[in-house]
Amino acid sequence: MKKHYFDHVAANPLHPEVLEAMMPYFKEEFGNPLSVYEYGMRAKNAIEEARERVAGLISSKPAEIIFTASGAEANNFALRGIALARQNEGKHVLVSRMEHHSILNSARFLEKSGFTVTYLPVDKKGFVDPGTVKKMITDETVLISVTHASSEVGTIEPLKEIVKVAKERNIVVHTDAVATAGNIPVDVRELGVDLLSMAAHQFYGPKGAGALYVKQGMRIVPLIYGGIQESGRRAGTENVPAIVGMGRAAELAKAELAKRIEYLRPLRDRIIDTMTEVDKVYLTGDRENRLPGHASFCVEFIEGEAMLLLLAAKGIFSASGSACSSRALKASPVLLSMGIPSGLAQGSIVFSLGTGNAPEDIDYLLQEFPAVIKRLREISPYAQGWGDREEGGECTVKE
């Protein structure tokens, strides 16, 4: 059966040219970048070239890029590194309710370490309101972290406006751009952010390579201590092939960005247009201001994992923010933060497209998906309405 992969927020296939760029570093170029002889120098040069390419993708200086092993590491590093570096100026942090777990759980760690965290609300289209940010800032606020786009709903946040209100009060702003960097234009000067996280696997680069942009002159406490790699800000033998791959992927993304967006948007729009025609299927997140390949829905009366699996049985691969599909067994906090009722949130499904998806793949999806919905609704006890369950109940998992 032909595979139709629509889960690019979970994983991207590696671009063949990226793999090609990496290969020498799995073979003859195995040197440690710290070594002073030729193997080391070539490895070091390869990393610095990658740094330039990654910087090029977001219009930063190369020295402002710190490589990490994942988006999650970059997010932990940013939140904790800045909070620690600035704790003498205040111990209040603002993060939005639609942040990735790596931000939310880092924020909880900060709470345990004596910081106060305020969680910014999200409106029903998935936007954080800069006006609300302004109201929630206190004299103690040292850091604001708002995602550039959540991978679950795809809405692109009004970061520039958020930075504007933050800068009136001299507050550092971090953004999690894991879902956007390499997928839409990201320019750190234009956004005005001080820190920005990214992950190579979100733009056809390898797993195991992420980066944190840290504006020149900004002090940050390391997350991983050790040697002098990454100017002493992130220790550990560099994952040279992965970093090289990230560099090449960044270069390709920059060159092809407009073309990729132009290709993906109409495919995405077809999915949104067709699926929102189906009874009680709702788009999540904003219609216009969203990631180019991202179509996310809540389907009433049925559950996400069941959809995923029936679709997978037809060779269609997607994601869901439902409790059962998350392995964490909790419905997506992102969806709940937008005011989506908990029962409806269980019917979450996300199609995230990539350049490998052909228009025929979308035809197939749009043919099969309504049938899956129909089938599961036939099994559902709520297909006529939620009844007294409309508000959802208390969720007690019995041990």
Place this chain on the structure above:
Amino acid sequence: MKKHYFDHVAANPLHPEVLEAMMPYFKEEFGNPLSVYEYGMRAKNAIEEARERVAGLISSKPAEIIFTASGAEANNFALRGIALARQNEGKHVLVSRMEHHSILNSARFLEKSGFTVTYLPVDKKGFVDPGTVKKMITDETVLISVTHASSEVGTIEPLKEIVKVAKERNIVVHTDAVATAGNIPVDVRELGVDLLSMAAHQFYGPKGAGALYVKQGMRIVPLIYGGIQESGRRAGTENVPAIVGMGRAAELAKAELAKRIEYLRPLRDRIIDTMTEVDKVYLTGDRENRLPGHASFCVEFIEGEAMLLLLAAKGIFSASGSACSSRALKASPVLLSMGIPSGLAQGSIVFSLGTGNAPEDIDYLLQEFPAVIKRLREISPYAQGWGDREEGGECTVKE
């Protein structure tokens, strides 16, 4: 010119079978292990198989292995994760003076966070004395971290005895086994340690894959927060190919361990026997109880980087703990901790062998190295003795 690579502590070439095992995960098997459909399941299975293999290498249970991106990350995680988890029981930590930077600098971070750290002395052969450990334990001690072997001097530490004195007082013991795991037999039950760090690139596995063994039931606070990867103990999209590579490398290392050791030891011994015949060339670390492929020296009156570079010009690649070769511009704290005078420590040179080194490579080294020493001594102002400089002076780097 033929290359003679004797710097396996800095980087190992990837075993071709390891790369082969990794390749599918750079191509068709690009799934995210968290995904519920087939791509995800295969990626998840691949990780769990790797976990079994890594566990097999150190005789632990698979569930006791947490994958990280480097040895440095594993060390940071261990020190800070255990210190935080146990801080209510006491805020004193013991680490040896010959630890890797990732331990020493994590220890400094703990000091800044309100812990007291005592640094265990090292004798002139590079051993930490269990009796001294016993004396330095206080009622407040919650964690002891002693390396299994330093990659700079190669001495294998009496861990079992250290664990014994720690266990009399119920203290958690971590060891940095980055230099030993995959190179000599490492059995966590036999050693009795509670935590153990390792890195794949030290046994012909890929960069970007490390692991921390955490004994079943031991609570540890995460270093990287986020999703539920690694049972919620280490977040971030798993670097599937690197983890698979680490698994395969562990499997190969386990199968070939005895053979590899038997091959390397005589080569190492030839280097040691020949070089210690040269005037004022001293072996660093213990003669017998050392890593099988590790020959480290201090050469009096000349400087390490100069040796490295002249050797490199002859196609011989090695390492040094001298200030100039470290990029951190400080002489190896490990050598100084052993009581080696600072001037002599600048003459550090380390040859670390691998299975790819042929006996002829050693012939070549033993022919060229004495000539390099002679040449540099001809340039040195101290070749007749250190004179009034014998004790070294104050090192003031002028800006």
Place this chain on the structure above:
Amino acid sequence: MYSERVMDHFTNPRNVGDMEDADGIGTEGNPTCGDAMKIYIRVKDGKIVDAKFKTFGCGAAIAVSSMVTEMVKGKTLDEALAISKEAVAAELGGLPPQKMHCSNLGADALKKAIEDYRSKQKA
């Protein structure tokens, strides 16, 4: 993740549907948790002669419902009451550990259906 038996019962669930004038109806779970099921039974001479279900939930929840409705047919009420979560999971060739408790509500819903039947009998 799921066994073949689970996938079979999920993709081809048996006994899906509502039952008009059922003798007992039991519901368990709720949408907030992601799993909710409704089981209908028809009882004759102290034995369950038919069972149907409607389920909102993941693959495991649907497979469990399907399997429970299969297992009860022909059983006495007491025999049916003795069906445990573990027994259902075992018949399905096992369930992933994280699904064992939250999605495995079939036995509970069945119990409620039997209670419903008995309370109606008393009335």
Place this chain on the structure above:
Amino acid sequence: MYSERVMDHFTNPRNVGDMEDADGIGTEGNPTCGDAMKIYIRVKDGKIVDAKFKTFGCGAAIAVSSMVTEMVKGKTLDEALAISKEAVAAELGGLPPQKMHCSNLGADALKKAIEDYRSKQKA
């Protein structure tokens, strides 16, 4: 890491050696820091006519010593005093930033050698 010029002066250093009855001797640095050099000069008619060095140190330190001893030949003492670290580094095609200050002691050692010569003249 090093430029070709540095590598040339390191692998084939010029003017290595001690100088018997030198007119001036200057030493700078020490083994603790990893770099120490000794520069000898011979002066005739106010000009440096010969220079030699002995250096303990890394590639940069040896190359710097070699270059400084080349640069001073034929220079007046004042001209020689004007040779800066930066000038030596420039002649070498640049030095890595981290080596700029700790290994680039040639100009300092030269200064000391000239001072040594001048103080002897006064005596």
